[in-house]
Amino acid sequence: MAKNIQAIRGMHDILPDQSGLWLFLEARIMDVLERYGYREIRTPIAEMTELFRRSIGDVTDIVEKEMYTFDDRNGDSLTLRPEGTAGCVRAGIQNGLFHNQIQRLWYRGPMFRHERPQKGRYRQFYQMGVEAFGLEGPDIDLEVIAITRRFWQALGLEGLQLQINTLGTADERVLYRECLVDYLSDRKELLDEESLRRLQTNPLRILDSKNPQMHELIEQAPTLMDYLSEPSRRHFEQLCAGLDALAIEYVVNPRLVRGLDYYARTVFEWVTDELGAQGTVCAGGRYDGLVEQLGGRPTPAVGFAMGLERLILLLERQPENLPVTPPDAYLVMVGEAAQATGIKLAERLRDHLPELRMLCHCGGGSFKSQFKKADRSGARYALILGEEELARDVIGVKPLRDTSEQQDVGLSQLAEYLRAIL
Numbered sequence: 001m002a003k004n005i006q007a008i009r010g011m012h013d014i015l016p017d018q019s020g021l022w023l024f025l026e027a028r029i030m031d032v033l034e035r036y037g038y039r040e041i042r043t044p045i046a047e048m049t050e051l052f053r054r055s056i057g058d059v060t061d062i063v064e065k066e067m068y069t070f071d072d073r074n075g076d077s078l079t080l081r082p083e084g085t086a087g088c089v090r091a092g093i094q095n096g097l098f099h100n101q102i103q104r105l106w107y108r109g110p111m112f113r114h115e116r117p118q119k120g121r122y123r124q125f126y127q128m129g130v131e132a133f134g135l136e137g138p139d140i141d142l143e144v145i146a147i148t149r150r151f152w153q154a155l156g157l158e159g160l161q162l163q164i165n166t167l168g169t170a171d172e173r174v175l176y177r178e179c180l181v182d183y184l185s186d187r188k189e190l191l192d193e194e195s196l197r198r199l200q201t202n203p204l205r206i207l208d209s210k211n212p213q214m215h216e217l218i219e220q221a222p223t224l225m226d227y228l229s230e231p232s233r234r235h236f237e238q239l240c241a242g243l244d245a246l247a248i249e250y251v252v253n254p255r256l257v258r259g260l261d262y263y264a265r266t267v268f269e270w271v272t273d274e275l276g277a278q279g280t281v282c283a284g285g286r287y288d289g290l291v292e293q294l295g296g297r298p299t300p301a302v303g304f305a306m307g308l309e310r311l312i313l314l315l316e317r318q319p320e321n322l323p324v325t326p327p328d329a330y331l332v333m334v335g336e337a338a339q340a341t342g343i344k345l346a347e348r349l350r351d352h353l354p355e356l357r358m359l360c361h362c363g364g365g366s367f368k369s370q371f372k373k374a375d376r377s378g379a380r381y382a383l384i385l386g387e388e389e390l391a392r393d394v395i396g397v398k399p400l401r402d403t404s405e406q407q408d409v410g411l412s413q414l415a416e417y418l419r420a421i422l
């Protein structure tokens with residue numbers, strides 16, 4: 001017999017037992033975003049490959065080795081989006097969203113990267129992200145960071161650490177880059193193979209190396225902070241002062257460089273030590289050059305993206321915060337007449353009680369078998385309709401989670417009764 005087809009490695013189903021937690025996560029996040037006046041943008045999952053090459057940069061991990069790229073039937077090279085910013089910027093330029101306008105946007109959805117799958121690292125994963133366009137000051141950097149802090153509060157997540165750094169502007173990085181290359185070239189024998197290659201192409205990324213053997217070398221490297229211009233320094237200082245004023249704790253991590261090339265000035269990450277090497281749950285920063293790089297007018301921008309699987313892993317570790325949403329009621333109907341009355345009654349109840357979560361038994365069967373299902377559903381109450389109840393124009397309301405007595409309630413009073421007890 002042929003083997004059953006499996007999901008693609010690194011790509012996962014989110015099963016019904018898990019999706020409640022996902023909905024909880026997304027709802028809390030969306031609620032915060034709405035309170036700050038951010039609006040959703042939805043862009044296609046596939047884009048022209050050129051978009052990612054031009055935005056993320058040819059010498060990044062993502063473009064070098066992680067993209068799902070294929071030719072479509074017309075021979076166009078398409079790529080499943082590895083991240084959300086490029087698509088947002090492309091959409092903004094194409095639709096004129098940046099013409100003398102400020103845009104506060106958010107997005108969510110699956111991203112695709114061909115990485116080695118492990119806990120917290122997948123080939124299809126979900127991100128929610130924020131992008132604010134048209135503002136160049138540290139005040140908007142502070143706002144987006146304040147949003148992230150509020151996410152963790154709304155989700156009941158504790159123990160996340162905020163790390164920040166500044167990358168200066170592109171010009172400042174040129175200067176710094178030279179010094180860094182000098183420093184690293186003098187110590188070539190200490191570089192691993194990947195870093196040797198990066199030394200030619202993208203030396204700043206060496207600071208981002210996850211190889212523990214390189215830590216000391218990186219620790220002692222010159223820092224960009226010493227090469228900043230006055231305006232860049234001031235931008236960073238004002239951001240720090242703002243974080244202090246809002247009592248948002250942070251550490252300055254001069255080694256924080258972020259994987260993507262388009263960042264400028266502010267970069268930040270929220271990290272946890274609970275997820276091993278996959279400890280970054282949210283990463284972002286300022287990318288003032290990107291809109292212009294993709295053909296738009298110069299437009300300052302700042303944003304971040306969160307890995308939702310990693311947040312889910314954290315939520316699962318704090319079960320006291322997990323949402324529990326069993327149904328309120330399970331409607332038991334025995335006999336044809338009861339079934340006919342029951343389905344009408346159920347729709348009427350749903351008309352009157354929009355909050356009610358109710359399962360209606362389907363498939364017939366005895367009282368006993370229906371009760372078993374009612375109990376297994378986790379419902380607080382069984383609503384019982386049999387021939388005997390029908391004859392008296394009542395329904396039995398039986399508490400399933402405590403020992404109190406079953407009550408008979410007149411059918412016409414049922415909605416009111418349930419409203420009172422739920």
Ligand code: ATP
Pocket residue numbers: 083113115120121122123124125126127258259278279280281282283284305306307308309310
């Ligand atoms: P990492 O250093 O963990 O590879 P990154 O720098 O590649 O992360 P970004 O491109 O900044 O990550 O993406 C933002 C966030 O998306 C990350 O902080 C992480 O939470 C999440 N993320 C990135 N890649 C994956 C993946 N392959 N699987 C699950 N989540 C991911």
Ligand code: MG
Pocket residue numbers: 061259
């Ligand atoms: Mg990565």
